[in-house]
Amino acid sequence: MFHKITSTSLGIGYIGKGAGTAAAAVTCLVWYVAHPDGHNFIPALIVTLLITALGIWSGNIVEAVWGKDHNRVVIDEVAGMCITLLWVPVTPLNILLGLVLFRFFDILKPLFIRRLENLPGGWGVMFDDILAGVYANILLQIILRFIIH
Numbered sequence: 001m002f003h004k005i006t007s008t009s010l011g012i013g014y015i016g017k018g019a020g021t022a023a024a025a026v027t028c029l030v031w032y033v034a035h036p037d038g039h040n041f042i043p044a045l046i047v048t049l050l051i052t053a054l055g056i057w058s059g060n061i062v063e064a065v066w067g068k069d070h071n072r073v074v075i076d077e078v079a080g081m082c083i084t085l086l087w088v089p090v091t092p093l094n095i096l097l098g099l100v101l102f103r104f105f106d107i108l109k110p111l112f113i114r115r116l117e118n119l120p121g122g123w124g125v126m127f128d129d130i131l132a133g134v135y136a137n138i139l140l141q142i143i144l145r146f147i148i149h
Contacts (some may be wrong), residue, residue, distance in 0.1 A: 013072035023074035059122025076129035083133030105132035
């Protein structure tokens with residue numbers, strides 16, 4: 001039961017179509033509320049690492065029940081969205097840009113992201129979204145430094 005709750009991000013994964021986007025959007029809201037000053041980078045990094053480790057662990061467990069990378073599992077979107085927002089000033093615009101960029105990379109899976117889905121168990125569940133988050137973060141950093149600011 002614990003792994004179903006965590007892997008579905010407190011049940012968001014059960015909403016069906018659009019659950020990944022919903023999980024990413026909820027993550028954005030929580031990120032905004034939890035980081036009002038935008039300077040909590042160390043705690044944010046620790047939480048992101050813990051979510052990632054929990055996702056790998058729970059992904060391994062629920063795969064035996066639901067099958068490989070089931071669409072109910074959305075903790076990977078939560079981790080990827082957190083990675084997207086690391087070291088980014090917390091503003092509504094920045095978070096919205098991060099959400100759009102993360103979902104772009106997560107859905108289209110360019111630049112070797114799709115290959116990571118082939119990793120076994122929870123590793124495959126999590127690492128495609130981790131790389132999508134890394135790419136989204138890099139692009140967001142570039143946009144914020146050279147285009148917006």
